[in-house]
Amino acid sequence: MTTTQAGKDAIDLKRFNQVFFEECAEHLAEMEQILISLSDRQPDHEQLNAIFRAAHSIKGGAGIFGFDDMTIVTHVMESLLDRLRKDEMPFSTAMIDLFLEAGDVISMQLAGHREGTEVRKEAIDEVSRKLQQLIDAGTPHGEPCGQAPDRHPSPAEQVAAGEPASPKSYELVFTPDPDIFRRGIRMESIIAELCELAEPGEFASRALLPELPELEDFDPESCIIQWHFTLTTCAHTEQILEVFMFVAEEEQLAIRELPPPGAPLPEQPDLTGSRGEPLAADGGAGRRAYDRDELAPGAFGRRQSETDSSIRVNVTKVDQLINQVGELLITQAMLAQIAGSLDPILHETLHKSVAQLERNTRDLQGSVMSIRLVPISIVFNRFPRMVRELAAKLGKIVQLKTVGETTELDKGLIEKIADPLSHLVRNSLDHGLETTEVRVARGKEATGTIQLKASQVGGRIIIEVSDDGAGLHRARILAKAAERGIACSESMSDEEVWALIFAPGFSTAEAVTEVSGRGVGMDVVLKNVQSIGGRVHIASQAGRGACVSISLPLTLAILNGLSVAVGTEKFIIPLNSIIESLQPKPEQLKSVNGRQVVQVRGEYLPILRLHELFNIETEIREPTRGILVLVDLDGEKAALLVDALLDEQQVVVKSLETNYRRVEGSAGATILGDGRVALILDVTELFMMQKRVQP
Amino acid sequence: MQTDTTTPARVTLYGEWTMNEAAERLKLLAGELALLLEADPRPARAGIDLAGVASIDACGCQLLAVLQENLKRHGIAPEPCRIPPEVMEKIRLLGFAEAFTAGAPEKENA
Numbered sequence: 001m002t003t004t005q006a007g008k009d010a011i012d013l014k015r016f017n018q019v020f021f022e023e024c025a026e027h028l029a030e031m032e033q034i035l036i037s038l039s040d041r042q043p044d045h046e047q048l049n050a051i052f053r054a055a056h057s058i059k060g061g062a063g064i065f066g067f068d069d070m071t072i073v074t075h076v077m078e079s080l081l082d083r084l085r086k087d088e089m090p091f092s093t094a095m096i097d098l099f100l101e102a103g104d105v106i107s108m109q110l111a112g113h114r115e116g117t118e119v120r121k122e123a124i125d126e127v128s129r130k131l132q133q134l135i136d137a138g139t140p141h142g143e144p145c146g147q148a149p150d151r152h153p154s155p156a157e158q159v160a161a162g163e164p165a166s167p168k169s170y171e172l173v174f175t176p177d178p179d180i181f182r183r184g185i186r187m188e189s190i191i192a193e194l195c196e197l198a199e200p201g202e203f204a205s206r207a208l209l210p211e212l213p214e215l216e217d218f219d220p221e222s223c224i225i226q227w228h229f230t231l232t233t234c235a236h237t238e239q240i241l242e243v244f245m246f247v248a249e250e251e252q253l254a255i256r257e258l259p260p261p262g263a264p265l266p267e268q269p270d271l272t273g274s275r276g277e278p279l280a281a282d283g284g285a286g287r288r289a290y291d292r293d294e295l296a297p298g299a300f301g302r303r304q305s306e307t308d309s310s311i312r313v314n315v316t317k318v319d320q321l322i323n324q325v326g327e328l329l330i331t332q333a334m335l336a337q338i339a340g341s342l343d344p345i346l347h348e349t350l351h352k353s354v355a356q357l358e359r360n361t362r363d364l365q366g367s368v369m370s371i372r373l374v375p376i377s378i379v380f381n382r383f384p385r386m387v388r389e390l391a392a393k394l395g396k397i398v399q400l401k402t403v404g405e406t407t408e409l410d411k412g413l414i415e416k417i418a419d420p421l422s423h424l425v426r427n428s429l430d431h432g433l434e435t436t437e438v439r440v441a442r443g444k445e446a447t448g449t450i451q452l453k454a455s456q457v458g459g460r461i462i463i464e465v466s467d468d469g470a471g472l473h474r475a476r477i478l479a480k481a482a483e484r485g486i487a488c489s490e491s492m493s494d495e496e497v498w499a500l501i502f503a504p505g506f507s508t509a510e511a512v513t514e515v516s517g518r519g520v521g522m523d524v525v526l527k528n529v530q531s532i533g534g535r536v537h538i539a540s541q542a543g544r545g546a547c548v549s550i551s552l553p554l555t556l557a558i559l560n561g562l563s564v565a566v567g568t569e570k571f572i573i574p575l576n577s578i579i580e581s582l583q584p585k586p587e588q589l590k591s592v593n594g595r596q597v598v599q600v601r602g603e604y605l606p607i608l609r610l611h612e613l614f615n616i617e618t619e620i621r622e623p624t625r626g627i628l629v630l631v632d633l634d635g636e637k638a639a640l641l642v643d644a645l646l647d648e649q650q651v652v653v654k655s656l657e658t659n660y661r662r663v664e665g666s667a668g669a670t671i672l673g674d675g676r677v678a679l680i681l682d683v684t685e686l687f688m689m690q691k692r693v694q695p
Numbered sequence: 696m697q698t699d700t701t702t703p704a705r706v707t708l709y710g711e712w713t714m715n716e717a718a719e720r721l722k723l724l725a726g727e728l729a730l731l732l733e734a735d736p737r738p739a740r741a742g743i744d745l746a747g748v749a750s751i752d753a754c755g756c757q758l759l760a761v762l763q764e765n766l767k768r769h770g771i772a773p774e775p776c777r778i779p780p781e782v783m784e785k786i787r788l789l790g791f792a793e794a795f796t797a798g799a800p801e802k803e804n805a
Contacts, residue, residue, distance in 0.1 A: 181714045187753035191788050207756065207790035215765040216725045220717035220758050227790055 017184065019312065020065045021114045027054040028103050028110070029381060035100055036384040040093045048085040051099065055081060056242065058106060063189035064246050070109045073124060076131040077102050083135065095134065100385065102127050167199050169258035170240060172229040176252060178222045185247050187227075193243045194229060202232035230258070315411060318371050325361070325368045326652035332361045333649060333673030365650060372412070376454045376463070377405035379418045383425055383452060390429045397436055397447045398429060407454035409461050413552055416532050417463065420525040424465040424548050425450060427522075432469035432546055442543065444468070457551075460576065466547035472498055472540040480506065498538035502526040533667065535684060561651050561670075563678060564629065564642040566610045567618035570678040572651050572670055573640065577683045579630040581645060584623050598628055598639045605630060608690045609641045613665055614679075618643055633683045640686070649673075653680060665689050704731055704738040704771075709747035712755030720755070724762045732769055741766055745795075746777035756791040763794055 031054040034047050043051070055078045062070035077099065083089045105127045112119035172194075180187070195203045206228045213224070233240070237255060244253055332354075339347065339354040380402045391398040409417070433439075433448035440446055453464040474497050481488040481500045488500060500506065504523040529536050533553045540546040553559075561572035562581075588599050597604040607628065611618045620626040620643040628639040651670035656663055656679075663669075667682035706727045712720060731741055743759070751759075763773040775795045778786070786795050 181717070181754040184714075188785060188788055191790070195788065205788060205790035206793065207753075207760070209757070209760055209764065212764050212768070213761060215721070215728050215761055218721065218758075218761055220721040221714060221754065223754070223757065224761075225753065225757055229790075 017065055017113075020061045020067075021110060022312065024058050024061060024070075024106075024110050027058050028107055030054050032100065032103055032385055033381055035096050035103070036388060038096055040096075042091050042093075045085060048081060048091075052078060052081040052085055057245070060193065060243070061246055063193060064185050066184070066186055066189075067109070067113055069119075069124070070106060070113075073102050073105050073109075073128055073131070076128050076135065080131050080135050089134075089137075098127070098130055098134070102131060167202070167232045167234050169202075169230065169232045169260070170237070171256050171258055172227075172231075172240065173254045174227040174229070174244065174248060174252060176223050176225070176227075176247060177249070178224065180223045180247060182221050190243055190247060191227075191229075194231065194240070197233045197235045197240060197243070198231040199233060204230045313371075315372075318368075321368055322372065325365050328361055329365060329650055329652055330671050330673070332357055334675070335673075337673035362650065372410050373408035374411050374414055375405060376407050376409050376414065376461075377402075378414055379421060380405050380452055380454070382418070382422075386422065386425065387429065387450060390426065394429060395435065396429070396433055398433060399447050399449050401449060401451040402453075403451065404454040407456055407461060409454075409552065413461075413532050416528060417534075417550070417552065420528045420550065421452070421463065421465065423522075423525050425452070428465060428467040428469065428546070432467040432471075434470050461552045463550045463552065464547055465550075466545060468545040471542045471544055471546050472501070472538070474542070477501060494540070495538075498540060501538070502536070559651060559653060559680070560648070561680060562629070562648050563646040563651075563672065564610075564627075564640075565644045565646055566614070566620075566642050567616040569614070569616050570646065570672060570676065571610065571642070572678050572680040573629055573631065574667075574680065574683070575648065577631045577633055579632050579637070581627050581629045583626070584628055586624055589623060596623075598623065600630065600639075603637065605637050605639045606690065607639045607641055608686055610681075610686075611641070613686060613689050631683050633687065636687060638683075638687060638690070640681075640683075651678075651680065704734065704740070705742040705744055706731075707744040707747065708759075709749075711749055712751040712759065714752060714754040717754050717758060720758055724758065728762065728765060731766070731771060737769075738771060740772045740774055743773055743775045744777050745775060745782060746779065748779060748782050751782050751785050753789050756786055756789050756794075760791055760794045 031051050034043070034051055038047070055074045059071045059074035059078055062068065062074065080095075084091055084095075105123050108117075108123065109119055111117045176185075176187075177183075191205055195205075207225045208228065209224055210226050211224055231240075237257075240255060241248075241253065336354050336358060339350055342350065344351050383402070384400055387398055387400040428450050433450070434442065434444070436446045439448060448467065448469060450465070450467045453462075453466070455462050474494065477497055477500055478488055478490065478492075481503070484503065484506065486500060486503050486506070488497070501522045502525075506522065526536050529550050529552070535551045537549045537551070538546065539549070559572075560575040562575055562578060564571050564573060582600070584598050590597050590599055590604065592604060596607050598607055599605075607623055609621075610616070611621065620641075623639075623641055626641050626643050627645055628641055629645070630637065630639050651672075653668040654670060656666060656669045660669075663679060665682060665685045666679040667685075668680045669677050670680055672678050706724075710716070731738060743763070759775075763775075766773045778795060783795070786792060
């Protein structure tokens, strides 16, 4: 092996580790979600199985991939959960906190391996000790079959209602994938786990080489071994198969029960097949076979991810794909433009083909963009625990409601919105919601409510964090702003006053608590949200609560736009903000407070002259000679004056700041079919620009 | 070609015998095998000294098992020896006990 090859393999192993890391994080999240959902209730059998399964999967994966330290806590946790689900000891609500603590420790270990962060050994020892104490306290005397730490009740055991299970003998044949070594799988861990299930001295392992290669031609990293195991165990078949859940496909594993010693030998299928031949016996085996059984212990909780056929793909590959589709869209637009200049009769076939190409690229773009969309539940799921813990710390009774968790958002945005949302939820908990005593005294329900709501409105995602607390304190905000030297006055509207809290370092919190109130936050929230093309809006009612709305673009990469002409320039108006376009009649134009407005169905809309805002020479200076494009943004409407409407098209958003510099009123730029650059208008900024020009 | 039935040849192994070193170890073994096959007289037995083996995994066990089978194919009886206890324990667990303990019973309790 050359050094280069070795380096490549090291990367390959890293890739497989990454799969384990991701699966481990998913198991931890799943475990936490179930634990939090319990509140103070007793988990049902399915929930216990799901938590057990998560712990077991982490332990199995950690052992296989060589992260032995991660098997310590999971092993004790798994043992405790196993006793609980077999009703060998009672469940107590204190266990929820302990399991959550254990989950945190495992997360810490995971982060240690994944990101090289510090791992506190004392935390591992502490939580292991606590878990073990519970096991010891609940262990009944006279264990009937105590060697296997992971015993499941066999069907016979269940029928016999508590009768000790009699050990059974099994034969397993495992023909692994030739790639198993390269995947970093440690067979010794798997076999050791299998051995743990066996009664003392009742395990045998035999490795056979079905083929005999010449040494010099042999690929030493390719596995040609077929393993034969025999074991006598109290564990049932599913539990034996679980050991192989990370490594065996259905056709690679066969298991059969052996008759008891002295019993006549029934006809049994030969489990030994040559490599690649199906070896399934006893109803099939392996991870997939295991998961076919909906009633199998621990089946709950895996169903969604397992039944959905999916593959993991690195995000950079998806981004690359999106960029390429973006370039394809530009090329398609160029072709369309060239075709547009050709005679439609003479070049009918070309025109048809270009139209077909446009449909295809549009479909392709939709499919590709959907790859990056993930449900916002990924972010929302972190809050139940946070609220639970912070509420306990603050001595408040709080319920968290989530609405619209299935709303999908670009993965890149999801990652960036998590921190601002955490901050808003902390703020609501700490400063928004009153203490129980105050709430009761004010005639409110003792339990405060925080609601996280996500919805898609047009081409944007709206995320709201609301509470039924005291609301924002107008006088206090104004006083604090004045104290900090921030320009403010009593005549400011509520909305303007609420916007003051976005000033750097602004905080009205009377006490700096562990939760929030350090005076750093809302400015960072605003900055983070704005950095991903979002906007923040606050609504508040004294004594009734506050609501912070974050409006985000669905995606940052491609948008549907209407190209318009102003003088010799072209602009793109995002289609999702357009209501309609019209050429106004003179009687529709009015003047309100010295500002020209257009009357449309009883509404008076301000006219934003793009040529004025962008300082462009044009002959079309009056609305009656041009076109008014009516836009609506979060309820605020206006009419944009343009010379002409050109085309509706999908445009690839290119950052102006990266490639040129920031241009006020634009959300980026795009390359048009003729190769020219067009600004994509940011309607909100246009509103603000207009207000400055005509206050 | 003559066969030397009296003096066993010796292949001495050191270090890690795991997946990470497999390609390098193969080169070493292929070289050793070539030397044994070219030797005149060709030895009837080859001692495989594992005293210096620090650790082994399934990939390493497989490689050594393939070496032994290749030796047998060419009429040389492999004789693994001086296996450190912890290495032997791993070999047993992985199901290679038979290959590393000449004449041992097939069933090995781990």
